[in-house]
Amino acid sequence: MFHRESGVFKTTYAADMALYPLPIARWSVAALAVIFVVLVPLLVHEYYLSILNLIFIAIVGALGLNILVGYTGQISIGHAAFMSVGAYTAANLAVRLGLPFWITLPAGGLMAALIGVVVGTPSLRIKGLYLAIATLAGQLIIEWTINHVPAISGGAQASIEIDRPSLFGVSFTTHRQLYFFLLFFAVLAIVATLNLVRSRLGRAFIAVRDQDIAAEIIGINIHHYKLLAFAISSFYAGVCGVLYTYYFGIANYEQFQLVVSIDYLAMIIIGGLGSVLGSIFGAIFVTLLPIAIRIFMEDVGALFLSEAEMANIVSGLRLGVFGALIIFFLIVEPEGLNRLWRNIRTYFRVWPFSY
Amino acid sequence: MTRFASTWLGIAVTTVTLAFGATQSRAEDKELVFGLQCDRTGPTATVGTVLCPGYHDYIALVNSKGGVDGYKIRVLEVDNEYKVPPAMEAHERFKKEGAILEGLYGTPQTAALNKKLEEDKIIGTSPGFGTASAADGKRYPYTFPIAASYWSQAGAAVAFVKDKLADLNGKKIAYLYYDNPAGREPLPILEDLAKSEGFELRTFVVPAPGLEMGAQVLDITSRFRPDFIITHLFGRSPSVSIKELKGKGYPLSKVVALVWGSAEADILAAGGMGVAEGYNTIQFAGVGKDFSVIKDIEALYKAQGKPAPKEMDSTVYYNRGVLTAALHVEAVHNAIKAKGGAAPTGEDVKNGMESVTGFTLGGLVPPIKLTPADHEGGGWVEVWTVKAGKLVKTKDWFQGYRPVVEKRLADDSKS
Numbered sequence: 001m002f003h004r005e006s007g008v009f010k011t012t013y014a015a016d017m018a019l020y021p022l023p024i025a026r027w028s029v030a031a032l033a034v035i036f037v038v039l040v041p042l043l044v045h046e047y048y049l050s051i052l053n054l055i056f057i058a059i060v061g062a063l064g065l066n067i068l069v070g071y072t073g074q075i076s077i078g079h080a081a082f083m084s085v086g087a088y089t090a091a092n093l094a095v096r097l098g099l100p101f102w103i104t105l106p107a108g109g110l111m112a113a114l115i116g117v118v119v120g121t122p123s124l125r126i127k128g129l130y131l132a133i134a135t136l137a138g139q140l141i142i143e144w145t146i147n148h149v150p151a152i153s154g155g156a157q158a159s160i161e162i163d164r165p166s167l168f169g170v171s172f173t174t175h176r177q178l179y180f181f182l183l184f185f186a187v188l189a190i191v192a193t194l195n196l197v198r199s200r201l202g203r204a205f206i207a208v209r210d211q212d213i214a215a216e217i218i219g220i221n222i223h224h225y226k227l228l229a230f231a232i233s234s235f236y237a238g239v240c241g242v243l244y245t246y247y248f249g250i251a252n253y254e255q256f257q258l259v260v261s262i263d264y265l266a267m268i269i270i271g272g273l274g275s276v277l278g279s280i281f282g283a284i285f286v287t288l289l290p291i292a293i294r295i296f297m298e299d300v301g302a303l304f305l306s307e308a309e310m311a312n313i314v315s316g317l318r319l320g321v322f323g324a325l326i327i328f329f330l331i332v333e334p335e336g337l338n339r340l341w342r343n344i345r346t347y348f349r350v351w352p353f354s355y
Numbered sequence: 356m357t358r359f360a361s362t363w364l365g366i367a368v369t370t371v372t373l374a375f376g377a378t379q380s381r382a383e384d385k386e387l388v389f390g391l392q393c394d395r396t397g398p399t400a401t402v403g404t405v406l407c408p409g410y411h412d413y414i415a416l417v418n419s420k421g422g423v424d425g426y427k428i429r430v431l432e433v434d435n436e437y438k439v440p441p442a443m444e445a446h447e448r449f450k451k452e453g454a455i456l457e458g459l460y461g462t463p464q465t466a467a468l469n470k471k472l473e474e475d476k477i478i479g480t481s482p483g484f485g486t487a488s489a490a491d492g493k494r495y496p497y498t499f500p501i502a503a504s505y506w507s508q509a510g511a512a513v514a515f516v517k518d519k520l521a522d523l524n525g526k527k528i529a530y531l532y533y534d535n536p537a538g539r540e541p542l543p544i545l546e547d548l549a550k551s552e553g554f555e556l557r558t559f560v561v562p563a564p565g566l567e568m569g570a571q572v573l574d575i576t577s578r579f580r581p582d583f584i585i586t587h588l589f590g591r592s593p594s595v596s597i598k599e600l601k602g603k604g605y606p607l608s609k610v611v612a613l614v615w616g617s618a619e620a621d622i623l624a625a626g627g628m629g630v631a632e633g634y635n636t637i638q639f640a641g642v643g644k645d646f647s648v649i650k651d652i653e654a655l656y657k658a659q660g661k662p663a664p665k666e667m668d669s670t671v672y673y674n675r676g677v678l679t680a681a682l683h684v685e686a687v688h689n690a691i692k693a694k695g696g697a698a699p700t701g702e703d704v705k706n707g708m709e710s711v712t713g714f715t716l717g718g719l720v721p722p723i724k725l726t727p728a729d730h731e732g733g734g735w736v737e738v739w740t741v742k743a744g745k746l747v748k749t750k751d752w753f754q755g756y757r758p759v760v761e762k763r764l765a766d767d768s769k770s
Contacts, residue, residue, distance in 0.1 A: 047451035054440045147535070156539045157486050159466050173474060175447065248439065249470035254463035254535075255439045291444060294433070306415075307430055311407060315395040315434035 019194060041179055050175045051291060056186035057243045058283035062267045063193045063276065064236020069265070070274035071197055072229035073209030074123050077261045078135040079237050081119075081142035084256035086112040086238025088152050091160035091251035101165035101246060105185075108242040109235040115142070116234020123226045127212075139258055146253045159252040162245060178247060185243060189236060193276050196232070205229055209274075270326060272336025281337035289325060293318050387426045387698065389414070389683055390433070390449030390457030390477075392464065397437030398590065401620055403460065407432060408666040409676025410458065412652045414684070419655055423684050424691045426698065435460060439467045450475055456686065456704045458679050459484060462537055465498065472497040477701040478686075478708055482679055483614055483639065487540055487760075488767045490731035492709070499708055499730045501682050501723070502639040502675075505587070506763060507734025508613045509541030511637060511755030513548045515611055515738050516583045518750070524553040529581040531559045531571060531596060533588045541587060541613070547759050557581070565592030572599040587613040594624035597631050608633030611738070618671040619746070628744040635749070636671075638737045640678040641719035642746050643670050648677060648716055671746075678720050685714045721752045734760060 010016045020026045041049065065079050086108035093104045119138030123131050146153050154160040164171045165181060172181040196202050204225045207215035216222050245251045263286060271282020294314060301310040333340040391410055394403040414428050422428060431452055433445035442464035449457050456478045459465045465485035472479045473496055481489065482502035489498045490506075503511065517523050530545055532538035542558065549556035557579055559571040565588060575581060584605070586596050593616030600610060610633075612621075617636030625631055644650070644667070656663045666673050690699035690707030699707065711732070712724040723732025734757065738750035 045451060047447045050447035051444055054444060058440075156536060156542065157466075158536045159463075159486075161470070164470075244439075248443065248467035250466050252439070252463045252466050255467070259438075287440070290441070307411070307432070311393070311395075311411060311432040311434075315393070315436075318434070319396050 019191075036183060041176055046175045049179045051288065053175055053178055053182050053247060055284055055287045056179075056182040057240055057247060058264075058267065058287050059186045059280050060189045060236055060243060061240035061264050062271065062279040062283040063189050064233045064240065065264050066268045066271075066273065066275070066279040067193065067196070067205070067236065068229050068233035070268055070272075070278070071202060071209060072205040072226065072233075073127075073212075074120070074226060074229060075128065075132045076120075076135040076230075076233065077132055077258070077265065078119055078139035078142070079233075079264050080256040080258065080260035081139040082112040082116050082234040082237035083241030083244065083260070084142060084146055084251075084253055085115045085234075086241035087245040087251040087256065088146060088160070088253075089238070090242040091162050091245055092152070092154070094162045095154070095160055100167075101242075102167075105239060105242045108245075109238040112238025112241065113231040113235040116230045116237070117227050120227055120230025120234075123230065124223050136258075139261060143253060143257065153253065154251075158254075159250050161250045164249065165246045172246075182243060182247070185239065189239070190276060190280070193279075197276065201225075201228070206274075266326070270329060270336060272338030275336070275338040277341065278336050278338030281341065285329075285337060290318060290322055293321050293325075297321075385422075385426050387423070387428050387687060388449070388452050388454045389428055389430045390445065390452075390454040391430050392435050392442060392445050392458060392460040393432055394437045394460055395434045397435070399437055399461070401590075402615075402618075402672055403434075405620075405666045405669045405672035406676040406679075408664060409673040410680040411676075412655075412664075412667075413648070413677045413680035416648070416652050416655055417680075417684050423688050424696065426687075426691065428684070428687075435464055437461050437464070439463050442468060443471070446471060446475075446477075446479075450477065455690075455699060455701050456480070456683055456708075458683065459498075462486075465489070469495050469498050475701070476705070478705045480679060480683065480708075482675060486536075488764065490729060490734075491764055491768050492726070492728050492730040494768050495730070496727075497705060499725070501708075501725065501730070501732055502678070503614070503637075503721075503734040503736045504731055504760075505537060505540040505613065506544045506760045507731065507755065507757075508637050508639075508736060509544040509585070509587075509755075510548070510734070510757070510760050511736045511738075511753065512585045512611050512613065513545065513552070514753065514755030515635065515637075515750060516585070517552070519609075520582055526554045526583070527579060527581040528554050528556050529559060529575045529579055529584045530556060531561065531568070531575065531584060531586045531588070533565050533592060534560045534562045535589075537589070538587055543763055544756070544759060545585070547763070548756060551759070561588065561592060561596075565590060566595055568592070568595060568599055572596070572603055572605075576600070576603040576605045582609065584610045585613070586610060586616055588616045591624065593617075593621040597622065597625035597634060601625070601630055606633060607631055607741075608635070611635040611637060613637050614639055614736075617739070619669050620672075622741060628741055631741045632743075634741045636739050636741075636746065638671065638739050639721065639735070640671075640674045641737065642674060642739050642748070646674075646717045646719045648681070648719060649674070652677075674719055678716075681716050681720060682708070682711060682714070685711050733757070 068074050068076055089111040090104035090108035093099045093107055119135060122134035147158055164173050172178045204220045207220055208222050208225050212222050267282035267286045268279055270285050272278025297314050393407040394400055411430060414430050417423055418427050431449055435441040435445055446468055459479040459481040462484045465481040468479060478497050478499055480499045480501050485500055487504035487506040489495045489500050490504050520526055545556055559575055561568045561571060588596055593612060614637055617638060622628055622631045653663045686704050686708035689710050690703040694703055709725050709727045714720060715722055721735030723735055725732045734754050735752045737752055739746040740749040
């Protein structure tokens, strides 16, 4: 039986350190890879790919925020500002120096990491709500700076248009092409985070989150790790911003305002703090649900109402339903969708012999 | 309900929702699909909830008369909440449903979709949104502002001030603007004109969210003491500016507001038409109900036994929705005519839009002339002034300092 859990004996260090020790997990990851790399881009309509693309970008950003908020226990409502740092860095490099995406993308991430460390410095002295306000200040300062410094923003419009990413002369233009571009980075971010959180670094983050005094006593330099958490989290945010920039073909500061920071916080809280899968679930939930609700309501509404009458109702009702569903899911499982998923798994693992 | 039962309920709800999403499709021949983005729940909802019903009502009117050249129009509306990712999703949705054109909503959304529209060969219209440089049809072939850009509005505002003051040389003009890219956009035109006309220009910036401008207004009214004020504000801030200027005793007849500070709602929020007596507004669509097309829409509602919707009373935004819809229909009509009655593609509609000329809809639409190079249509505006409790037309369709705007556009396309 390939899904056997007992009797799995590890005889090498490599086996012990494997990301997926169980065969069933390896098989399901392989199946997911086949589905997303082969089946989805072949069979799915481009419209749905465009939604998946938005989800992939959101996953990168949500993972970054989860490393900071979920794993390290710090709080940031300046995540969108770090995205804009990445976006404008990449856009400036791409337009002024003509650099390709495989340079601008890490450069955007690194610049965001640098700014993230600066904005994160107050975390050495304050935490909780105080830190939230300090990062809010960071968000506003960055927004203002981009808005008012033409050297960064590229002029009064504060937007810089860039060309589509291209690799070996092939340009990623359609959503089907961009799908592969974004899938690659989403997967890279997921695998990197999975490994990060079970490394020495990730364990230190968790120790800082759970009890920072205890962490300090067992020899963790909490100042070092807090700033590192800000840097890594902002790096992800910066990359997320660069991906948005390439996806839309433009860096525009109005894309990265405070409300976007709140959206990302909502993602990780709904998905589950301190879990990689939770970030993915959250990104899917927040991106997909408003669309799904709208399509559902339009289909049902079309039975009774005209297109124009429906438009009057749908958008308001959609917000209401979206909010109600968030409350519903959080009441059912306060620890987020990730915990819900684990409950379902646990249930089926012993099903039908649950006693 | 046990924990697991409720878990399953959650999954079931999600699955059903997704299943519905995948199965929807409607096809009819002789039908054309228009996409319309809107903001009904975001920061500019006060505009969207009035503008978009205007759009729908005009399309309903066209459909009630048999459609455009025999084709019925189906409008797909998506609320983008003034966010950028939903705007991209909306565009893809329209494309999937076979839309031949779409109405954009919002400046960052327009910026983010410029490239995609060109790649997908679907035109998008952005009246009152987007950048002035989008008027350059060579640079953005599939983006159509179809209404006066901020540059044209600024030129028109100065032309209007010149009318009022007879001569601008040595006069002082204050520019009170919202601190965002759109607010800063008119600056180059104003600076050019300050040089050529010899007036003194001083700018006063209002930071977001624009609800507090006591200091700026005091600075304007008691220190700078301008001969005229041009305001360019958004959202709630126009009403605040009216209140503040009135409170400081500055005559509102010496104030002119660009298009997003010019709706009935802004004036009512400032305390009513009585308070704002003399306030001048720049408009890119006709104001009021005195148009045959508005009467036709009212008659349509009456024929269905329904009262006319309350959105119609907010005529500034409502009429802008009607203008957008009317130009869409006119472009499609041109495209169908050019193809001899066959269903047009996105490219045909682009050509159709670029041949719109002399279509005024009884004065609601300016005498614009769209060409492959000029997607703005000439930058026509009207000035309407608050007089005795309502908005009254004080200056018919005109273009202000067109050569100055055109020179800027030419310089911009080179950079």
